[in-house]
Amino acid sequence: MTRWPAAAEHFLAMTGAQAPIVQAPMAGSGGVAMAIAAMRAGAVGSLPAAMLSPDQLHAQIGEVRVAATGPLNVNFFCHTLPDPPDDTAWRALLAPFYASEGVEPGPPAPLRRPFDDALCAVIEEQRPQIVSFHFGLPEKALLDRVRAAGALVFVSATTSEEAHWLAGQGCDAIILQGAEAGGHSGWFLGARHKPTPLGALLADRPDVPVIAAGGIVDGDDVAQALRAGASAVQIGTAYLATPESFAIPAFRALLGTAAASDAAFTNLFTGREARGIRNRLIRDLGPLRVEAPPFPYASDALAPLRAAAEADGRTDYTSLWVGTGAARVRPQNAEQFTRNLAQDARTLLEASHG
Ligand SMILES: Cc1cc2nc3c(=O)[nH]c(=O)nc-3n(C[C@H](O)[C@H](O)[C@H](O)COP(=O)(O)O)c2cc1C
Secondary structure, eight states, rough: OOOOOOOHHHHHHOOOSSSSEOOOTTTTTTTTHHHHHHTTTSSSSEEEEOOOOHHHHHHHHHHHHHOOSEEEEEEEEEEOOOOOOOOOOHHHHHHHHHHHHHOOOOSSOOOOOBBHHHHHHHHHHHHHHHEESSSSOHHHHHHHHHHTOOOEEEEEEEEEHHHHHHTTTTEEEEEEEOOOEEEOOOOOOOSSSHHHHHHHHTOOOOOEEEEEESSSSHHHHHHHHHTTTOSEEEEOOOHHHHHHHHOOOHHHTTTSGGGGEEEEEEETTTTOOOOOOOOHHHHHOOOOTTTTSTTTTTHHHHHHHHHHHHHHHHOOOOOOBTTTTGGGOOOHHHHHHHHHHHHHHHHHHHHHHH
């Protein structure tokens, strides 16, 4: 049987996966069904927990466990949650949009939660194979508990500085999140967001397993990342086009079209930089505004606008997170997509090794 490149084989041995593919956690865009599909195809399945209560997370891990075996990754955000800010300037900026949509401010929307004691207790009880973190690491006491529960620890890095720092913290694998990646940039070191191309992150990678993320949608992309030294790939955007994703129809209609390439890093939707397709809000306000309240509070005031537009089939205020591969994705079910991806990548790697 043909083997994967040595670094990928090491990843498979470490995780128990059959393909060096991680289906990316996508809070609000994927969940139980997507993780099950990816795991059935031999990849690492991921459950995003940033918008789940401990009880919801407990139930979702249980649902995955009865339907699929194989490695499960549970993903958390590690931001610090500030007190609710004064968002007067932000609401003033949004007032014309409220007027044009004919909506009123609504009740506070559910916030993205940082990893905490209660969520950690779920990990200790459910013992997933992998726990991954975005926006840095949690405090040491929590991290020690995750490790004591037997989980491998994967963390996103967006710069070489972050990758080398995380390697020094003993992470089992580092997700190199290139500037090409959809969704929130996981940056956590330094005063400013510095999007760095995936190729540059791979070229300066630390000496621990690295997982390439950003713009990877087909077998050729996977093969290239593995040839460049990645142990595995993490893929988000391509899974948005699967029936297992929660993307609304108007968002799906953009995927696979040239319009999906018109994207920017924006802080308008949550208060932190994330890569998404330009829509009315980004075009009218510009992608980065100082008035946007700190993460994760910016999403609050947008909720009524988003609901009104979506009810009308519009994506004017919806966060349309995508990576640079969004124009190349095709609708197919997540299990078949994952199998094809692994097969195509392996065929290409075999061919290149003669
Ligand atoms: C819609 C969407 C939501 C995302 N949500 C999360 C998340 O909850 N946690 C996380 O660690 N990464 C999240 N990401 C980032 C992915 O983990 C990954 O870095 C990215 O999808 C890779 O780039 P690609 O989208 O080009 O495949 C998200 C990405 C997308 C597209």
